[in-house]
Amino acid sequence: MSTDTSAIVAAGFDPAEPEDAVAATAARVSNWGRWGPDDVLGTLNLLTPAKRLEGAACVRTGATFSLSQPFDEAGPQHGWRKRTNPVHTMLGTGHEALDGEFPHGIGGADDVIAMPLQCSTQWDGLGHIFDHGHAWNGRNAAEVVRVEGDLLTGIETAAAHLAGRGVLLDAGRALGDARGELPDSYPITADELDEIAAGQGVEIREGDIVCVRTGQYARTRREGWGGYAGGPAPGLSFTTAEWLHRTGIAAIATDTWGVEVRPNEFEPAFQPLHQIAIPHLGLFLGEMWDLDGLAEDCAADGRYEFFLTAAPLRITGAVGSPVNPIAVK
Amino acid sequence: MSTDTSAIVAAGFDPAEPEDAVAATAARVSNWGRWGPDDVLGTLNLLTPAKRLEGAACVRTGATFSLSQPFDEAGPQHGWRKRTNPVHTMLGTGHEALDGEFPHGIGGADDVIAMPLQCSTQWDGLGHIFDHGHAWNGRNAAEVVRVEGDLLTGIETAAAHLAGRGVLLDAGRALGDARGELPDSYPITADELDEIAAGQGVEIREGDIVCVRTGQYARTRREGWGGYAGGPAPGLSFTTAEWLHRTGIAAIATDTWGVEVRPNEFEPAFQPLHQIAIPHLGLFLGEMWDLDGLAEDCAADGRYEFFLTAAPLRITGAVGSPVNPIAVK
Amino acid sequence: MSTDTSAIVAAGFDPAEPEDAVAATAARVSNWGRWGPDDVLGTLNLLTPAKRLEGAACVRTGATFSLSQPFDEAGPQHGWRKRTNPVHTMLGTGHEALDGEFPHGIGGADDVIAMPLQCSTQWDGLGHIFDHGHAWNGRNAAEVVRVEGDLLTGIETAAAHLAGRGVLLDAGRALGDARGELPDSYPITADELDEIAAGQGVEIREGDIVCVRTGQYARTRREGWGGYAGGPAPGLSFTTAEWLHRTGIAAIATDTWGVEVRPNEFEPAFQPLHQIAIPHLGLFLGEMWDLDGLAEDCAADGRYEFFLTAAPLRITGAVGSPVNPIAVK
Amino acid sequence: MSTDTSAIVAAGFDPAEPEDAVAATAARVSNWGRWGPDDVLGTLNLLTPAKRLEGAACVRTGATFSLSQPFDEAGPQHGWRKRTNPVHTMLGTGHEALDGEFPHGIGGADDVIAMPLQCSTQWDGLGHIFDHGHAWNGRNAAEVVRVEGDLLTGIETAAAHLAGRGVLLDAGRALGDARGELPDSYPITADELDEIAAGQGVEIREGDIVCVRTGQYARTRREGWGGYAGGPAPGLSFTTAEWLHRTGIAAIATDTWGVEVRPNEFEPAFQPLHQIAIPHLGLFLGEMWDLDGLAEDCAADGRYEFFLTAAPLRITGAVGSPVNPIAVK
Secondary structure, X not given: OOOOOHHHHHOOOOOOOHHHHHHHHHHHHXXXXXXXXXXXXXXXXXXXXXXXXXXXXXXXXXXXXXXXXXXXXXXXXXXXXXXXXXXXXXXXXXXXXXXXXXXXXXXXXXXXXXEEXXXXXXXXXXXXXXXOOEEHHHEEHHHHEEOOEEOOOOHHHHOOOOEEEEEEEEHHHHXXXXXXXOOOOOEEOHHHHHHHHHHHOOOOOOOOEEEEEOOHHHHHHHHOOOOOOOOOEOEEOHHHHHHHHHHOXXXXXXXXXXXXXXXXXXXXXXXXXXXXXXXXXXXXXXXXXXXXXXXXXXXXXXXXXXXEEOOXXXXXXXXXXXXXXXXXX | OOOOOHHXXXXXXXXXXXXXXXXHHHHHHOOOXXXXXXXXXXXXXXXXXXHHHHHHOOOOOOOEEEXXXXXXXXXXXXXXXXXXXXXXXXXXXXXXXXXXOOHHHEEEOOEEEEEEOOOOOEEEOOOOEEEOOEEHHHEEHHHHEXXXXXXXXXXXXXXXXXXXXXXXXXXXXHHOOOOOOOOOOOEEOHHHHXXXXXXXXXOOOOOOEEEEEOXXXXXXXXXXXXXXXXXXXXXXXHHHHHHHHHHOOOEEEEOOOOOXXXXXXXXXXXXXXXXXXXXXXXXXEXXXXXXXXXXXXXXXXXXXXXXXXXXXXXXXXXXXXXXXXXXXX | OOOXXXXXXXXXXXXXXXXXXXXXXXXXXXXXXXXXXXXXXHHHHHOOHHHHHHHHOOOOOOOEEEOEOOEOOOOOOOOHHHOOOOEXXXXXXXXXXXXXXXXXXXXXXXXXXXXEOOOOOEEEOOOOEEEOOEEHHHEEHHHHEEOOEEOOOOHHHHXXXXXXXXXXXXXXXXXXXXXXXXXXXXXXXXXXXXXXXXXXXXXOOOOOEEEEEOOHHHHHHHHOOOOOOOOOEOEEOHHXXXXXXXXXXXXXXXXXXXXXXXXXXXXXXXXHHHXXXXXXXXXXXXXXXXXXXXXXXXHHHOOOXXXXXXXXXXXXOOOEEEOOOEEEO | XXXXXXXXXXXXXXXXXXXXXXXXXXXXXXXXXXXXXXXXXXXXXHOOHHHHHHHHOOOOOOOEEEOEOOEOOOOOOOOHHHOOOOEXXXXXXXXXXXXXXXXXXXXXXXXXXXXXXXXXXXXXXXXXXXXXXXXXXXEEHHHHEEOOEEOOOOHHHHOOOOEXXXXXXXHHHHHXXXXXXXXXXXXXXXXXXXXXXXXXXXXXXXXXXXXXXOOHHHHHHHHXXXXXXXXOEOXXXXXXXXXXXXXXXXXXXXXXXXXXXXXXXXXXXXXXXXXXXXXXXXXXXXXXXXXXXXXXXXXXXXXXXEEXXXXXXXXXXXXXXXXXOEEEO
């Protein structure tokens, strides 16, 4: 799969110089210091109580959608950097329940799980990515994220925040094929995001949680993950960094492994938009969300906004978390 | 800590005959067949879209509360039945981020977790407890919950459902000491639940998710978990089974290890109310929730209802799930 | 990779009827009852103290060889049936050791691991495989191997036994290519095992632990594991079942994923020799051993016998165990 | 349990100044540089092939002893620093084996484990403990032991080495009560080690693997672990550091949680002998070994030497490993 450099070239970047592009972009969009030196929330500062009123006002039918992919061995991981699919095992079953270990005929089953926090539908926390050793707000990454976990911006700091107005941008339907799926390596640009919103009749506002559907997960369900979920995929162009900043959204999530287009638009490169979004914007990124059912419903009724609660597990010091996002329309 | 049998004796049960009490109660409150032979949702059938409209209408200020306890090694588990506290470890830190393994100065950290699904703030799924080998809806537990997981009522079936109107009943404040804490072994009765609701000026309605605060977690935070979270605790009396049925609530959660009073009111006994609630009512039980911050806010403004989203992780076949419940007022 | 049926056809089996072949072979070689109804050791009964004297007498130079493959993320697993490579993570590092959490300048690091017990160099215990619901010695598998583990023949019963005389049969060197490697799907027959032993000038005796090197691991090191370690491989023909019985060896191990030739010689089939060896012979099978260094040494000095200690971890109820077998020559 | 300072006071140390004692002792016994700047084996350099001949010559009866405690939920851990007991779960059982998922009646069970590498019978590797940020051989701990593991002295470097002559010193029988058990907080001195050896008629020689039985594990089996295995225990006095150096032993193991006496002899202090033994001597320490069965046999026949194979799992980068040590007499 070849790299699509059209968007970054149009924006004036040299595809062979990702480091320059990252530095120049970071300088333009940085939120460092915007919420004070002690901030641990980043763009979640923009997800205010008022946004939750706005979100609650979107509830019209009460229909709910889980935006989580299944957590099981059929998931996208193949062991890269110790990222496996979840290993869920039982500590009891209905067979053993009949054995009378407990009194008065009660029986039960427990279970355990071992999983990378980045194994399936997830949030990247603010301690997940660094730029030249700098974590969110300009901090020294080595002081913040240690072997004990993220001492400052652990995902627990976001535990109560990720509920508000959600907006779906269905890029797959707007720009993709007859099935509503974008091809791999397709970089979605800021102009396209604006056009999709306009076409859907929905407005992107400060503090929103934006969900961008590319259609890749629909194709994956049909055809399998192939070699690895981190392979080629449609996704956000690096050039959307300024859109992410300008709109003031609180978080963004996609139905792909890594939010941004793969292969990345520079060469060599590894997730350069992450390098802007997390440490410089303080933006929460959601990955591997299942947006297909929600998208069907939005296409049917023409309403692309909803109340979205996407609460990470309150794991002390985690740099990410599995999540089961719930959209209520 | 001695067993308090007052409530079950008043209800005409023999404290030495839990099996009779369970059988008689199950016969009175059973929901088997109520939603057809194939049902996998139990009382979540009562949590309708209309309930989410009702829940959304409770949102007035947009303030949010995470009802999750921290997931870390300071948690309540000590290894009983292989239930440990979560073991969260890092696959990268800010130190190593400086090493230049990746291009253009990007660095990052991942993490993994190994944990029992019942280790902290959680939902019990419908496959968690059986009565004499019968699972929810009268099914043969041995056919439903196997070593691969719950083949029929795995927690993933509930993934999209647990959002709606939440109601807090602050039993600790209503019945407890000056700190708003009930003593261990205190059995909360149905009459008391009704009195608390009346005193708070809130109505319990069909399809609600009810949160009962006993105050034990507040004490635990101050004094530590002691030997084990499964030790003595205030909680629901076995005699509330009919209240749980009559009210038609969709789910109930407490700030204790096991929802029901400990020691259990019969002798010997092990969680007899679970034996009714899960396999016979099909009721979702939430355990080890942190209701203290929410309770403060409710006491302050006198509003005990809110929009509650408590989405389990979508773990295929799980009989329970960690959860970060989010209340929005 | 096509199935090689030559050996089973020569032995009079119908490649389309594995069930008949298994039944007929089991009838001929069964050890059920041989060591009494309560036996939990199987062929380890033949690994007597006298064998350890015999093994110790093989020690001439004191050179040692670890026969274990590395346990890390570069291993052979890709998630089939939740079999992942081991996930090893740190609870401390040298960075944090400088922080002064502990007194007088002491610092340290711990680590944790999550892994399938069958993930790399391992022993299959007697509870690992069943024939039509029968476990070793004719027991009902459902009563022996439960969700709590193997209640009777857990690997802990073998904890002190697996030390004795080891013999290497280097099939790769004897039958393979210039590199000493057999091609995938090559079924090694009983006659070939005898010829290899004769050619090496070593005798196979009752109670021996036999190591069969095919050379596949050497190729794997050079070329990678490919799709999955459970793919095509050289290995024992199903027809060696009687050799395994007749020789009275205590255990057998290979440098492949599954001891027997892959694809298996029947179609359809899944590890039919396991179905004889474990439940009927009570034979311990070792898989994914690294025999290359030992084989070099044996080829150099012409001595193919040694003292072998291959102690499983004493994991209560386990049906297998990782192992670091140590050969001393 | 009060600290017994008698041994360190007799040796001229100030119980309030552990840092001085550590520094002075390290200066006297350091092995830094002894085996060159690149050494990763420490005192395993002294465990030569000749020692294995010596060990093999100790084999007289062929009787074997597993020196491993059981790995299960009844173990000594309670979660301190995320150290839990092992969590062993099944991926299949004998029930499900009857379901016909596989052809020709084969069925089977797999299992998984999650555990700290320091949870039960184990070796401490050379990356486990540091002195003021210095790892074995004077290296910068921060460069050696990182989040990826021990890059230089990972336990895999020792994989083939830990087999040789083992010697039991039964301090419990020699110095303890009628049951052969030393009381908690009893510091075993170098003179006592020499006296025990003399009394047993066994010589401690360079390159030996020495096992010191205190009897604490026998008491633990009878009375339970109590609060934590890391609580009070008999063990080596800090003052044995010079004995460990002078004798030139390759490794030492005890039947206690932490080799050295607990509470430690200084105040405040944490495992000061480790701080000498691992980073300065390069000595492998074995902990929580079960020496009781072996001790019975040695007492019966008066022979306290044996062939000992104690092979760590070959976990790349691990700073310790579970082990099932096998003594053959």
